[in-house]
Amino acid sequence: MKKLALLQVLLMSFIGIAQKNTSGFEKYPVFPECSEVAVSQLETCFNTTLQQFVYSNFKVPQVVVSEDYTGEVIVFFEVNSEGVFKVLYVEAFYNELKEEARRVFELLPTIVPATYNGNPSYVQFTMPIKIPLVMPSERNIGNTSVKSKQRSEAEAITFLKEEYDAIENKPYTNEKFSSSINIPLSHHQYSLFDPALNRVGQNNHTAQKPYVYSEVNAYYNFESEQQKLVKNKSSWLGRKWWNEHMVTIKGDGYWLTLDPGVDLQVGRDLDADIDTYNNTRLVYTQGGIGKQINFFAVVYESQGRFADYFNRYAESIKPDGGNPAIIPGRGIAKRFRSDSYDYPIATGHVSYTPSKHFNIQLGHGKNFIGDGYRSLLFSDNASPYPFFKLNTTFWKLKYTNTWMSLRDVRSEVTQDGSFRTKYMANHYLSYNVTKRLNIGLFESVIWENDNDRGFDFNYLNPVIFYRAIEFSTGSRGGNALIGLSAKYKFTDRVNAYSQLIIDEFSSGDIFGGEGSYKNKVGYQIGAKYYNAFGVDNLYLQAEYNRVRPYTYSHNSIVLNYGHNNQSMAHTLGANFSEFIGIARYQYGRIFGDLKVIVAKRGLEVNTTEDPFFYGGDIYGTEDNRPSDLGNELGQGNTTDFFHTEVQAGYLINPSTNLKVYGSLIFRDFKPEFNTESVFENQTTWINFGIRTDLFNWYYDF
Incomplete structure (x- = not known):
């Protein structure tokens, strides 16, 4: 008044x-x-x-x-x-x-x-x-x-x-669903709207990830789907715990949400007799200023101890400088107590959409290209990195350019106590040939900061053949890869997808049939079945991946396809074949996932008697190869690998993706012969937790 x-x-x-x-x-x-x-x-x-x-x-x-x-x-x-x-x-x-x-x-x-x-x-x-x-x-x-x-x-x-x-604080009405904020990469979360994105006749594109909310919202109504899960709670605590963001601010031309989050896990590696845990506290915010600018940021503070095989791998990729490990997919860890790790991390991005045809992002995080569980082109396996991304969408095309700053943290490349910087630029063109068929063209190049050239502006041109630029700057000054992808929608419920990666295009070596080390190719083929067998929300996926030795590696020590001692493509690196079967189901707030992986891997021997590089570790130098010809998949220390993972849980809050769950992992690892670092072992890992699901944890390596 x-x-x-x-x-x-x-x-x-x-x-x-x-x-x-x-x-x-x-x-x-x-x-x-x-x-x-x-x-x-x-x-x-x-x-x-x-x-x-x-x-x-x-x-x-x-x-x-x-x-x-x-x-x-x-x-x-x-x-x-x-x-x-x-x-x-x-x-x-x-x-x-x-x-x-x-x-x-x-x-x-x-x-x-x-x-x-x-x-x-x-x-x-x-x-x-x-x-x-x-x-x-x-x-x-x-x-x-x-x-x-x-x-x-x-x-x-x-x-x-x-x-x-x-100043009025207006009611928040789920503005994020119409925003250009990235949907956090979560395989289960993406499976919920994957059927809506893959109907026959739609002119959208599904390989470039993460998606932004607005492009998915056109096919999958987030608002109505979330309303189906709303619990009738009138108290402030009830609404915030079960249905809403913790803090919402909205005014003329702006909105913001702020939420605390956790990733708390307790478990046990039964075979190694290790109690495991993860203690992550996080705060994340998202919002918009005007109709064209959106932002997302999350800060994590974490400590953890994991199953024996996970800890050993984390320590095997440790950085130079004394820190004991790199937590796969997360980042560099320091020692916590006597047997655990402390690994803080922050990610986020600013997204600018000047028109319906363009989206521009500047951030620190991860990206993914492909329709499969794995990607042979570009995946979210490695730690977060700084990136600048341009998405251009028109007619039947979507064109994505991404420029990144990566690090090589090995002691042999560290200079003056500083990690080695390298850069990556890639582009991916997605084309809807028909209402059922999509094809994609991929090209990527990595170059190092040699001769103090820093970020090479030759690679800023978004429409370019990187292979030509690589030769113009010196063929050993860059590492270019090319790739193809395809997807075919048989029906609204069934589609098939594939990828082909070529690391070194030498047709005589690829088709010569002599096992040349230059035959550095890999392929993927897979299929998805939605509402399988007439069961609503039952998602089935089968996938086969095969990558030859020496793919993603390079004769220049820094120019491999990696970041922070992890692959920027497939989790297993190279020199492997792999079959994956996945089932996902959600009924209301109850969900469950089942994953089975069977693989044949060729690991390095790394002994004084056999120091050669067999092409499995992408950080090896191919100058140390045992032979130019006769290279076969699985060479080196041939290892049979079996991994199965089952998870079931309950979605507490759909606005923040807070979940409570239990999981069981069984892993069987059988190399041809044991060495100090590679030896036969089995793992049975039971885990329980409550988690704000904002990224993919990969335990299957």
Whole structure:
């Protein structure tokens, strides 16, 4: 009421001022419909046009109708010097009426602004909207001010001092679903809307990940799907725990959510007799400023101890400098207590969408290209990294360019105590050939900071053949890969997909059949079956991956396809064949996943008697190969690998993706012969936890 009284005082003052300044120096704003009327009639035409627009577009909220409310909405607004309508204040009995008034005024077009003394100026108005709605001829609009300088200084100061109190925190209405924020990479989460994205006849693209919410929301209604899971909770704690974000802020042209999160796990490696745990606390925020800029950020603080095979691998890829490990997919860890790791990390991105054809992102995180569980082109296996990404979508095409800064943290490449920096640029062109068939073209190049050249601007050109640039800068100064992908939709419920990666295109070596070490290729073939056997939400997937020795490695020590001692493509590196079977199911908030992997791997021997590089570890140098010819998949220390993982749980909060779960992993690892670092072992790992699911954990290596 205090605000309304102040507003009325101001309006009375402004009305008096306006009545005294109806001279030839001022001219009303002009709607397109009023462009031909006489100057003396502009006020009437402006009023009539605005009244008719509001009457035609205003939708009285259901709560107002059901409660048989009679009254009015007072809208205080301006038309600025650029002809844009801007709501300054709304007074109404219901928040729903305030929201509706603001919505309608946001629909108004940009018009010719008012002028004062021949110069563009802004004009402020107050407009009553009768509830129930009344025909335009039965209500009036009043001009309240031609220019802000017409207010007295005291009135202006009084108005400005109410500015803080006038800030409204509007109800949050899931703005993220229509935003250009990346949907966090989570295999189970993506499986929920994968069927909606893969219907025959749609002109969308599914290989470039992570998706942004707005592109998926066109095919999968996040709002309605989330409403199906809402629990009827009236208390603040009940709503925040089961249904909502913890903190929401929304105002004119901006919104933000803020949530705490966890990844708390307790378990046991039964075979190694190790108690395991993970203690992650996190805070994440997401939001938007205007309609084109969105952002997402998350900060993790973590300590953990894992199953024996996981700990051994983490320590085998440790960085130079004394830190004991790199947690796979996470980052460098320092020692915590005597047998655990401490690994803090932060990720996030800013997303800018200037038009429906372009999306630009700057961030620190991960990306993925492909329709499979694995990717042979570009995956989210490694630790997060800085990136700049440009997505261009038009006609039947989606073109993605990504530029990254990566690190090699091995002691043999560290310079002056600093990790070695290298850069990667790749592009992927997705083309919907028919309503069923999609093909993709991929090219990537890695170069190092040799000769202090830093980021080579030759690779900034988004439409380019990187192989030609590689030769122009020196063939050993860069490592280029090319790839192909395809997907075919047999029905709305069944599709097949594939990938082909070529690391060194030498047709004579690839097709020669002599096992050349230059035959560095890999392929993937897979299929998905949605609502399998008529069971709603049952998702089945089968996938086969095969990568020859020496793929992704390079004769220059830094130019491998890796970051932080991890592969930027497949988790197993190279020199392997692998079959994966996956089943996922969700019923309401209950979910379950089953994964089975059978693989044949060729690992390095790494003994004094046999120090050769057999092509499995992408960080090896092919100059140390045992032979130019006769190289076969699985060479070296041939290892049979079996991994099965089952997980079941309950989704606590769909807004934050907070889950409680239990999991069981069985892993059988049988090399041809045992060495100090590679030896036969089995793992049975039981785990229970509560987790905010924002990234993929990979335990299957």
